[in-house]
Each structure stands twice: as C-alpha cells, then as structure tokens.
Amino acid sequence: MPPSPSPTLRQQRLGTELRKLRERSGLTATAAAELLGLKQAQISGIEAGRYAVGADRVRTLARAYSSGDPALVEALALMTGGRTRGWWDSYRDYLPVGLIDLAELEHHALALRVALCMHIPALLQTTDHARAMLREAVPPFRPYELEHRLSYRIKRQETLHGSTPLPYTALLHEAALHMRYGGSDIARAQLAHLLELGEQDNITIRVIPFASPHFPGNGQSFDYAVGPVPQLDTVQLDTHHGGCEFLDAEAQLAKYRTVLDRMESCALEPSESRQIIDKIKRSL
Incomplete structure (x- = not known):
C-alpha cells in the first residue's frame, strides 16, 4: 500500500x-x-x-x-487498516485537520470526560447557542465558514444519541452557566437543553459551584477521550489560534486523569447540579 x-x-x-x-x-x-x-x-x-x-x-x-x-x-x-471513512470526511476540504481528527477521536472513544470553565461543551450546545458562540470568533468567520463549523458541531452531537450512545461526563464551573451568548432567550433555552440532556442515562452533568473552596486545573478546559486501554486515552486541548492539540504521553494522561478526579470530588452531584442549572434558568 x-x-x-x-x-x-x-x-x-x-x-x-x-x-x-x-x-x-x-x-x-x-x-x-x-x-x-x-x-x-x-x-x-x-x-x-x-x-x-x-x-x-x-x-x-x-x-x-x-x-x-x-x-x-x-x-x-483493532486500530489497523487505512483511513477511517466517516461523516467527517465530507468536511475535510472545509475545516482544519484538527477538527476532523477530533470527530474521528470521539467516534472511536469508549467514553468522554470534559471539563469547562466558561463555556457549555460543544456536544451539549443548542444550535442557536453554538451559532452565537461561533459569531464571536476573531477574526470573524465568513457566512459559509460559520455554517460549515455549525453543521459540523451539531453533527458531532450524534455520538451521544442513537442505539449505542457514548458515555459522557461534563464537569462545568458555575460561571459557564451564567454566560449569555446570544442573549437571555438563547441562554435560557440552552440551560433547558442541559436539563433535558441530563435525563439521558449516558450523560452526566456536574457543576462546580462558585462556593466551592477548590478549583483543580486552574480553569483549563479540556476533553478526555477514554480508549480501550488506559495507554490509548487522549487529551484534547483547544489552542488560542482556534485549533486542537492532542496529548497522549503517559505523564500527560496521568496528570489530566488526576485533574478530572479532583474536579469531580468538588463538584455537586447530578441532582444538585440540576437544581442549580434550573435556578439560573429561572433567573433569566
């Protein structure tokens, strides 16, 4: 070959x-x-x-x-063979290669654990919320670029649904729930969407409240893709220039597993998290 x-x-x-x-x-x-x-x-x-x-x-x-x-x-x-052909291939000519790799990574992951401080996770965003966020890009996307990114982001969400939905745990700082991208109506609908998604058996949403005396990771956002064995886990970081950075060294994986575990230890339980999300929604 x-x-x-x-x-x-x-x-x-x-x-x-x-x-x-x-x-x-x-x-x-x-x-x-x-x-x-x-x-x-x-x-x-x-x-x-x-x-x-x-x-x-x-x-x-x-x-x-x-x-x-x-x-x-x-x-x-099991990782052998040629290039995996998936829905993301239709975006290969329109999006950075890092985003294509991210979609393939999520497709093959056995579970995802994500930590965010100021944003709702991409896989949990409504279309209106995602569009409002993408409009804040600097430099701004051209209309067709924005639509490519938007449809790609929404397409990625399919991994959480269907016959074999991906187990997904989101650790959100309370600050992310107060952000009003697109205005109060869009923010309210986004929080209602989180409450709805939290009812799915495969999705766990936990909130780190402002009142928590601990905040492991110093607010860094990242995705942790669980592989078939721990050595094949992967960490994905967003870069300042809008791309993706992937980490897979054993020391790096151990570090981010520890950060996630510590964040979970100071996060509210799912039921308490639902209460705080609903409280913020009703205040908008």
Whole structure:
C-alpha cells in the first residue's frame, strides 16, 4: 500500500505506540527492520503513520518487541487498516485537520470526560447557542465558514444519541452557566437543553459551584477521550489560534486523569447540579 501523505491522528497514534514498544525493547529502527526482514524506511514509515498495517503485522511487531501487554497489543490491532471513512470526511476540504481528527477521536472513544470553565461543551450546545458562540470568533468567520463549523458541531452531537450512545461526563464551573451568548432567550433555552440532556442515562452533568473552596486545573478546559486501554486515552486541548492539540504521553494522561478526579470530588452531584442549572434558568 502506498504511503499516506497526511496520516490521520488515529494512524499517527498507532505508529507512535508501536515506536514506544520498539524503544522499550531496546531495538533501534534498523535492528528491528533486520529482525523482521524489512527496510528501515518501512519501520520509520509505519511509526510515522504513513503506512497502513494489518492486525497480523502489529502482532508480529509486538512479538518481536517482546511486549508483555496483550490487552494493549489487541487494542492496537483493532486500530489497523487505512483511513477511517466517516461523516467527517465530507468536511475535510472545509475545516482544519484538527477538527476532523477530533470527530474521528470521539467516534472511536469508549467514553468522554470534559471539563469547562466558561463555556457549555460543544456536544451539549443548542444550535442557536453554538451559532452565537461561533459569531464571536476573531477574526470573524465568513457566512459559509460559520455554517460549515455549525453543521459540523451539531453533527458531532450524534455520538451521544442513537442505539449505542457514548458515555459522557461534563464537569462545568458555575460561571459557564451564567454566560449569555446570544442573549437571555438563547441562554435560557440552552440551560433547558442541559436539563433535558441530563435525563439521558449516558450523560452526566456536574457543576462546580462558585462556593466551592477548590478549583483543580486552574480553569483549563479540556476533553478526555477514554480508549480501550488506559495507554490509548487522549487529551484534547483547544489552542488560542482556534485549533486542537492532542496529548497522549503517559505523564500527560496521568496528570489530566488526576485533574478530572479532583474536579469531580468538588463538584455537586447530578441532582444538585440540576437544581442549580434550573435556578439560573429561572433567573433569566
């Protein structure tokens, strides 16, 4: 199969994890190639995500690297093949590659945990709220750009619904509930939407109140995508220039898991969170 000039985040992640296995075994790329009867450039291409590999090849590499983690190896085997074709591909010519990778990440995640301070999570926004937020972009989007971003954002929400809805936990600071993007009517409808979504079995919404003496993470917003094994979890951060940054180093994953756990420890229970959301809604 010819190399891919622009591997997806998922393809790159598979290559990165195979490189980690090789490095832990103490083999250089050259030594690994000789052991497996490949060229060094093929090993490098696989580890960069430029070459698609099959499940059998992943298992062969893992054996050569003396991997002692069968759960990780099988999870990696499930990530093999070419580029995943999904609804997000129709946006590939219109949106930054990071947003395309984000949609694919959410599609393959086993669960999502998100933390936000000043915004309602994208997957929980109404269309009017999302449009009002997108209109605040600097520099402003052209009308067709805004509509592409809006339809993409709403399309992402389908992962929370359907026959196998994604388990989703949102930790919101109370400040996010007071923001009035688009005015009071839109804000009120948005809070009513949160109350409705919170009734779904797969969606948990918990609020960190102003009165809380603790606020882990110093207000940083992020998404945490849970993979089939902890090593394949991913953290997504929004960047100041409007893109996405993805983190997958073990130390980074451990840090953000700890932040989420601490945020949950000082957040209200879902029932109490519903009460505060309803109180703010009725005050608008």
